[in-house]
Amino acid sequence: MKKLINDPRSVVDESVEGFGLAHADIVTVHPEPKFVTRKDAPVQGKVALVSGGGSGHEPLHAGFVGRGMLDAAVPGAVFTSPTPDQILPATAAVDSGAGVVHIVKNYTGDVLNFETAAEMAQAEGIHVRSVLVNDDVAVEDSLYTAGRRGVGGTVLVEKIAGAAAERGDTLEEVTAIAERVNSNVRTMGVALSACTVPHAGTPSFDLADDEIEIGIGIHGEPGRHRISMEPADAITDRLLGPVLDDLGIQDGDKVLLFVNGMGGTPQSELYIVYRRAAAILQDRGAAIDRSLVGNFVTSLEMQGCSISVLRLDDEFTDLWDAPVHTAALRWGV
Amino acid sequence: MKKLINDPRSVVDESVEGFGLAHADIVTVHPEPKFVTRKDAPVQGKVALVSGGGSGHEPLHAGFVGRGMLDAAVPGAVFTSPTPDQILPATAAVDSGAGVVHIVKNYTGDVLNFETAAEMAQAEGIHVRSVLVNDDVAVEDSLYTAGRRGVGGTVLVEKIAGAAAERGDTLEEVTAIAERVNSNVRTMGVALSACTVPHAGTPSFDLADDEIEIGIGIHGEPGRHRISMEPADAITDRLLGPVLDDLGIQDGDKVLLFVNGMGGTPQSELYIVYRRAAAILQDRGAAIDRSLVGNFVTSLEMQGCSISVLRLDDEFTDLWDAPVHTAALRWGV
Amino acid sequence: MVLDVQWAIAWLTLSAKAMTEHREELIELDRAIGDSDHGENMDRGFQAVVAKLAETPPETPGAALKLAAMALMSKVGGAAGPLYGTAYLRAATSMGDATELDGGALATALEAARDGIVARGKAELGDKTMVDAWSPAVEAAQAAAVDGPGPVLRAAAEAAAAGAVATDPLVARKGRASYLGERSAGHRDPGAASTALLLKAAADAAGETLPESPE
Amino acid sequence: MVLDVQWAIAWLTLSAKAMTEHREELIELDRAIGDSDHGENMDRGFQAVVAKLAETPPETPGAALKLAAMALMSKVGGAAGPLYGTAYLRAATSMGDATELDGGALATALEAARDGIVARGKAELGDKTMVDAWSPAVEAAQAAAVDGPGPVLRAAAEAAAAGAVATDPLVARKGRASYLGERSAGHRDPGAASTALLLKAAADAAGETLPESPE
Ligand SMILES: Nc1ncnc2c1ncn2[C@@H]1O[C@H](COP(=O)(O)OP(=O)(O)O)[C@@H](O)[C@H]1O
Ligand SMILES: Nc1ncnc2c1ncn2[C@@H]1O[C@H](COP(=O)(O)OP(=O)(O)O)[C@@H](O)[C@H]1O
């Protein structure tokens, strides 16, 4: 394991510290307990958005803190959800009285820790709503699992709900929009290589030189099944098919197409995947009205990608286009 | 070699096509000969900026085409500079009569191909100036080499000169600013792993599990020397020392600090490097007025980073802050 | 024989030792069907428990477990943090202010812990989670309650160890391993394994010598 | 004996074959001290030459080389593209409209090619570049000029091959390999190696049988 780190146990501390130094115009880093807030938090009268989860998915979530998106992000240890004693003060720090929406990726750990923090916040008089993101179609039998995971779609939920909060929507409205984004987005991912959690020191799974993992999450866990390496177009077909079927995308639909890198895949390859995905959508008669390509929800240095499709309506498109000013997404400002 | 590609020989074609589809609001892709222009090129009365080089450094250069930065980018094969018959039509396509600045990274191939194209363009009556970027302090004895390479600093030259062109500077002025940025920026890089050129199929060099290459360029070539793996802070010291010494950074200087990922290194690690670099600059009494962290000048999926420092003056800072709207850098618009 | 706060402190101290010693083994189990962090999380959490114990020494077993619950809740994170946090908190509540615990009180505390985990995590027996170690432990403890605290802990530890081994062939239906579907079979659940280690530490703290743990 | 356009076409065709056959070897040489693309670039370039030859068959050796120059310039890229492009263009210019070339004309054309490379690339002998293959080739060609074109090409090819081998111990001072400093010693220069292959193709096209190339 070769990494640009000093000590596996200080990775998150030092990285978040560096992040705060590099983006001091946008965020404030609170070191102990650790969380990151928008520089101007709490924003009076605005509903606040708080998200968080294990580290190792950068820029998710701290990279999305700022105007038009998150008010706070709570980073846990690598691939380990943060604890209530981080989530609670983050929630309190950004609440202006208008209430706080917790955006939680559906993993047992995230759900339990955010649940506890939300209860404690409610007890302190903060109005908290929680929205679970569960966009991963790789998890098929949700009856026999912990349910669909929250993966790439999280960025889209955070951007669109963040814009709704910024324009002055109420707590109920922001919650409803976040839930509506979640119901209209699906994702599926592939890994060409594993990643190495710093404190573990060995790759998260072993993959032969000609094998890939289909249906991975974002924690370096193995996927649903392992297949032989295939050309990018064939892999794209495998990922996008279930996404479109599950969403029921049909002729005339407008969509946002999001090709997300897992961290170690060059951008050029993401565009090769995008190219094929665009052709498939065109075949289905869907119009790609918006797009996003890059490393946004990563698994450390894993090679691979995920494809997300969000069914757009006019409100989603407007909110997507609304100004955003964060370290990792910025436009209109 | 596992890559999200279809055929090693179609990587650049398909990737640039996908790029064009994903960013159709910003760029136009010209397939044969291949180059990418700003959607609204030629911009009347504006000096145009053209850059290019081998592919494999994405988002450089096509990702920087758009308002406030490049008017055209010319991608060659992977790690192979483009040919005059691409550079010439790209130059002609964006010239509005105000002239064109070629921003050329200092490699024999890029220099020779751009030189030929510039001659041909001049012969067609287009006013062309060429600016060589050579910011790599790892190349020490420029007398006994092809001279310093152009690496990470290229982005800063393109952004600042692009803003100068956008505000209406003349051909001579834009050229002078680009040269001035180049004289005030230095860079040095490290590789923790090699990269694999698709058509080659094997890693660009062999590195033991506990070795790193110091002083690499951006073409997967080995560096100046190989050392044993060290903590991130020690590596940062090794890279930043020569950069600051060569630039002569001293108490009271204002700088832009740019930590660039080589493609396969997670963002969290870049921030760990940033943290240390910020501390070193603080020790020297220099103020980090602007910063940039991310994958901007890459070597495919190589793990590692480069650190660039640009000495700022008020004009550079204003031009850095000016609106830019490209696929990979965007603010103010 | 009864157990007091010294036993509780010894239990938690031995637990921390066990988590450090088995850190890599638990990471490796989690690597196979999870995300490689369970050993790291538990080790970090129990180091915090030990630090807190030194800071503010508790006066009753219940206070010791409550302190542990708080430290685990705030330092472990992931799924295991809230689950073990709840378990230790419920156990602490069931112990109340008692300074000494007999076999019955211990069995009841273990039951409260297990019920807390089930209430939070909604896992059923056979879902390949830590519940598969806790549930047999609780049953064995209840059966041994009349024999006193030593035998209770010994029975619980043995049953938990067997329960952890028995997760090997199961297909996970809760937690991160459930995403693997059939591929989760053939691996031991890391949470069940850590539960077995923690209950062994409880027995060790009471001076019980256990047979070699089953493989 | 004189050489005509058929020889020139055969030369370029055999060159293309050689670049395809030695593609991986040239990539491997470039991998060691460059960026792993030389074999790919040369192969791509000469495939384009062959395609152009089929499209518009040239009528003189000079026309054939000019066509090759244009194709190389527009398809090879990198350092080698403009350098070989210039070399072939200068050689073509030196051949003029001649339909047949004798030994002297060939030696002069090779000299023009070498001078073109030096004019563009500014490399000196010993800088570990393709010049280290071209320069001895030109000298050997000039010495053999009176013996006719076959011997000229044979001498050039043999000298180029020896020149390429002689780059092994050198420290590069031009091109990408120069960034490696001392580390470039101990590896053959890829451009010198491709030059040796191209000049061997020229001799092969003239029916000259060369001894096994030196290692
Ligand atoms: N719903 C649940 N009920 C009971 N135990 C669970 C549940 N979900 C997960 N676990 C336990 O938690 C363990 C994983 O803990 P850990 O690796 O620390 O957290 P994470 O899965 O968040 O990385 C599993 O091995 C399992 O025993
Ligand atoms: N200045 C120069 N003069 C002569 N030959 C050069 C010069 N620079 C590079 N070369 C030749 O070009 C070869 C490399 O070609 P190639 O790999 O195709 O281009 P690049 O270096 O741009 O990747 C070198 O092996 C060397 O022989």
Ligand SMILES: [Mg+2]
């Ligand atoms: Mg975890």
Ligand SMILES: [Mg+2]
């Ligand atoms: Mg090259």
Ligand SMILES: [Mg+2]
């Ligand atoms: Mg885990």
Ligand SMILES: [Mg+2]
């Ligand atoms: Mg090369």
